[in-house]
Amino acid sequence: MIDNALIALEALFDPVRLAALFTGMIVGMVFGMLPGLGGVAAVSILLPFIYYLDPYSGLAMLLGAVSVVYTSDTITSVLIGAPGSPASAPTAIEGHALAKQGQASRALGVGFLASMVGGLTGAAILFVAIPVAGPIVLMLSTPELFMFALVGLYYAASMIGKDLAKGLAAACLGVLLGVVGPAQAAADFRYTFDQVYLLDGFSLTIVALGLFGVAEVISMLAAGGGISHERVKVDHWGEGFRDFWKAKWLVLRAAVIGVFGGFVPAVGASASTWVAYGHAIHSTKDKSRFGKGEIRGIAASEGANNATVISDLVPTLLFSVPGGPAAAIFLGALFSFGYYPGPRMITQNPDLMFLIVWSVALTSVVGAGLCFAITPALARLTRIPFAIIAAPLVLIMVIGAYQSTSTMGDIFMLFLLGGLGWLMKHGGWPRAPALVGFVLSGPMEQYFWLTNQIYGWSWLTRPGVLIIGSVIVIPMLISSVRWLRARGRKAEPAPENALPTLNAPSHGIALVLAAIVSVMFAYALWETFSFNPASRLMPGLAILPGLPLALYLLVRGARGYRNDFSRDANELWVLVALFLYAVAVWAIGLSLPTVALIAWMLLVKARMRIWTGLIYGTAVFAVIRLLFDLLRGDAPVGALIPFS
């Protein structure tokens, strides 16, 4: 085994292969930083080029790209607050809060180091576990996968926040968004309104971008020419290193969570990142800082998402079952190079397995180093008025969303969900439970249904199920014992293990949101009656608590109503403008509305001078068109005026 490992290392140190690896790494870094574009976009942009290379170089290039995405997305998440990729949403919550308090370098330092250690841990675990990885994956049958999803949900409960009703309603809303599309259990299409676009359900990228990214960009645009937040300074890394050292065991535990998450096909990075984040909340004594900038939250989620990179590839290599979309493309590349992943992969191509380990390990270290090097320069960008940065960001998110199906539906959905995210942000609804509910509802329903079909109820006694179940039951027992003991004594102030919003929520917006969500749940309930019984379970789990909660919030909101819309009117207009932009793209194609939007953002919102605005705007537009072409999506053509 060591022989093979050394042969693979020597093979990788061929200059062409190293060049390919680092080229891939740089592409991966750039795409990791662009919100909504991540590993999938990076890999698909590189795909045409790898066929000019030898198999090892080509695969190294793809590996370089996927393994650094979750490192560089930290930069966007921390500095801007829009998650660089869906799996870094917890980093965006905690890291951006820290950045606003002037502690960006601390957040970034911990993020990069945790990313590096996560990637290295993943590689090290795979290195040791190559001989036993196959049996481990085989042990994780459907019931165990269902239990994993349940553990994720249990941890999600810790993100509910201070306002229990709003947190639970947000989680139910997320589950409801997750059941749109094909039902797992029976041949029903739920809540598709006869739109082919909705037949596959919502894309995770669009939901994450909509809920988190668009709302942030709206704030940035509304801030206009001024700098509304404190300047982000990135100067000394010392504190970040010390913080990282304090959290080192947490990072390692998070990496192990990430490795297991990656073994589970189709759950992958985003679910395990949330589980690791939930674990961080659980294992931290003083929970009051979560949501307001808790460094341990960053350490855990960055450790986890980087560790999934390599373990995502294990089911891909051993069973041809890709762990995620990027792994699916990697699988396609393996086929094209004449490697046929299967149980014999380890014995037939041990060099290839070790090549993967070395590539990921090497890029984890070099990628983190490079991130440290470029961040001070990038942080200077945040001294530019926010609206100037927001202009390209809006359009990059549009491109990111457009990657899912390359139809107008992607763009509409981005801004509709963006509107929802904006309402949630200002109405004081936590968005993390909504995203977790969305991520987990699919696997939960699927694995529950398959488990019950295959095993009846006998699965409950499987050893794996009991072991995983104990992860939930034991902490619950411990805390209930604590609660019983503490009952006699005087009541402690409730722990603020919450994700409170930084500003007080707006009463008007909270009322509007409660009304919208009530209508959604009521409609969903009505449509549920047309489904096969088996397809009703999961929507029922969302609606039965969700509808009463939403109605309660509606009544509560109506009682405490105050007309305070004017406070956020500025941002509301930006939202309206973005909706108008989407409609205009649908009607007359991409180019004209994009030019108009850029002009409006730069000249009206950012108040740039005509000439600088013109030059900068032209550059932005050129880059956007170039990205559309590079990603091989033809830009939307107008429905009324056929122009793109």
Added chain:
Amino acid sequence: MQNRRLTVAAAIVLGSTLAAGAQDGLFAGKTIEVVVPFGEGGATFVSAKFLEPYLEKHLPGNPDLDVVSRPGGGSILGANWFEQNAKSDGTTILFTTSSTANPFVLGQKGVEYKLADYRVAYSHPFSAVAYVSPDTGVTSAAGIRDSSVPLIYGGIAAAASDLPGLLSFEVLDVDVKSVLGFNGRGPVRLAFEQGELNIDYQFTPVYLTQVVPSVAEGRAVPLWTGGAMEDGVLKARDPIAPELPSVYEVYEELNGKAPSGIEWDAFQGIASVTYAYGLTGYMHPDTPQEVLDAFAEAVAAINADPEFQEESQKVTNGARLNAGPDTEAAVKAALSPSAEVKDYLRNLLSSKFGVTF
């Protein structure tokens, strides 16, 4: 190449004005967009990439092929895009599987593409092999009704690519419990390995790389293949596994007569689009015959290309491409089943699998 060089030389002699337009070949300087309505990395995408260099080499004028993935709606979005945007000169191809054909045949909601009107440029067979776990006690196809444990089959959705497999159980009158709702054939295969399922169908590449090793280790028993076309009947043995009987033969062995009736008609119609013409390149209805002839010639040249033969031996056990009027007629016939067969399919799917139309 030799030919091309000569023509170019001749054109230069004739004069530079002529040379510009006289590079021989229908597709000289053109790019052909191959639309795959599934994700990058999926089996269809990989197959399209596999064929790309051979089509570039053998089509007249050596066009560039650009394989583009347009996933969504279980392939309906990509096919609808093709309906609206395909060019009629053969430079846009929809390369897809029965996942696109079945919703069209069944008349599902959201289908805007008129697949039966399209021209068929080329087609690649896609075999499927059924196999069981040795725990069932079944040792050959003939013993399939004597399983010692209930048979459990895993699938994705009844109305998609699982349809021919489910119909084969109907034809053979095998009692199988179908658990639908998996994410893909890969996870199904994994569940079989884990012992959760005990009967499965897998398509060519996975069969060769994963099932064949399992058979060698005694962890799977191969049963039958979907069969291959012979004189318009899906009865011949599949070249991927000539030692296995086709569904047709298994029926004969179990019942002592050739299969017939509505179950068989339905199975044959759906299975031939899924297997015999599994991966098909469709073109705009108005594509000139000249273009289709060029593709038929290119396909003949590809099948004769030793490099293709060697590579396809590795990937598909030496399957060959089909093209030409016979192929087109067979595909179109399979896409336009009789009203009786359509009714049977719709009834079966709604009563047994809860599909709503």
